[in-house]
Amino acid sequence: MKKLKDNKAINISIEKIDKVIHEPARMKIMANLYFVESMDAIFLLRQTNLTWGNLATHTKKLEAAGYIEVKKEFIKRKPHTMFILTKEGRDAFESYTKRMKHVFEGF
Amino acid sequence: MKKLKDNKAINISIEKIDKVIHEPARMKIMANLYFVESMDAIFLLRQTNLTWGNLATHTKKLEAAGYIEVKKEFIKRKPHTMFILTKEGRDAFESYTKRMKHVFEGF
DNA sequence: AAAAGTACTTTTTAACGAAAAGTATATAGT
DNA sequence: ACTATATACTTTTCGTTAAAAAGTACTTTT
Numbered sequence: 001m002k003k004l005k006d007n008k009a010i011n012i013s014i015e016k017i018d019k020v021i022h023e024p025a026r027m028k029i030m031a032n033l034y035f036v037e038s039m040d041a042i043f044l045l046r047q048t049n050l051t052w053g054n055l056a057t058h059t060k061k062l063e064a065a066g067y068i069e070v071k072k073e074f075i076k077r078k079p080h081t082m083f084i085l086t087k088e089g090r091d092a093f094e095s096y097t098k099r100m101k102h103v104f105e106g107f
Numbered sequence: 108m109k110k111l112k113d114n115k116a117i118n119i120s121i122e123k124i125d126k127v128i129h130e131p132a133r134m135k136i137m138a139n140l141y142f143v144e145s146m147d148a149i150f151l152l153r154q155t156n157l158t159w160g161n162l163a164t165h166t167k168k169l170e171a172a173g174y175i176e177v178k179k180e181f182i183k184r185k186p187h188t189m190f191i192l193t194k195e196g197r198d199a200f201e202s203y204t205k206r207m208k209h210v211f212e213g214f
Numbered sequence: 215a216a217a218a219g220t221a222c223t224t225t226t227t228a229a230c231g232a233a234a235a236g237t238a239t240a241t242a243g244t
Numbered sequence: 245a246c247t248a249t250a251t252a253c254t255t256t257t258c259g260t261t262a263a264a265a266a267g268t269a270c271t272t273t274t
Contacts, residue, residue, distance in 0.1 A: 019131075049121075053232070054232065054233085056255085057232090060254095079253065081252080100211045158265095159223085160222090160266090
């Protein structure tokens, strides 16, 4: 067992953990968009294994937070939804992962 | 920006993330107990900056999951609560941190 | 003896996530 | 032509949860 003084993680303040990204489903969405920048709903659905209902609500939350932009259009007379990572989203995701990396360094 | 194929985190299955530990308040409790093995309520309260109400409910949840043991006794006529990390708790925390480290490696 | 403090637990409230149900349009079969 | 199935979603429902507030029991202080 490690000694208490070695531990950095204990003093991480939970207030600073972005709960919008912390939820695994949304983390997955954000991680995908972080790498690809924009994706349509079908691709994201396959990547995340979420249900349509969950994808809709989680992306709505990310949109409300200003982390993604949702663009709806018709392609060949069919609805088509595009998710685009915003600058704020990119920044938020980066500070989240940075923080998490730091938290788990101690273990 | 990194390329999609480099990304390992995207394919982490969210189902395997232990939600009991994932909640920041409980993660903090678990992290503390992981290093010190057992603590009383007052010490844990100070370490975590939680309210008494939150500490009580979160520890109850950890107890229900079998991750900690809660021992109540009287010391000098006053109630005294001790939290002890169980073997399951230690194992669960270790696999959680291992998983998280792996997830955030890609970023 | 009353007030204030300690160490909590329980209740309430509001938000959340997951699943189910619903919607609108398109295409395919009969 | 028309019914059925499929696609691409959104909205609603429901159970769970976290956070805050309120409550409890006892003790110490004034």
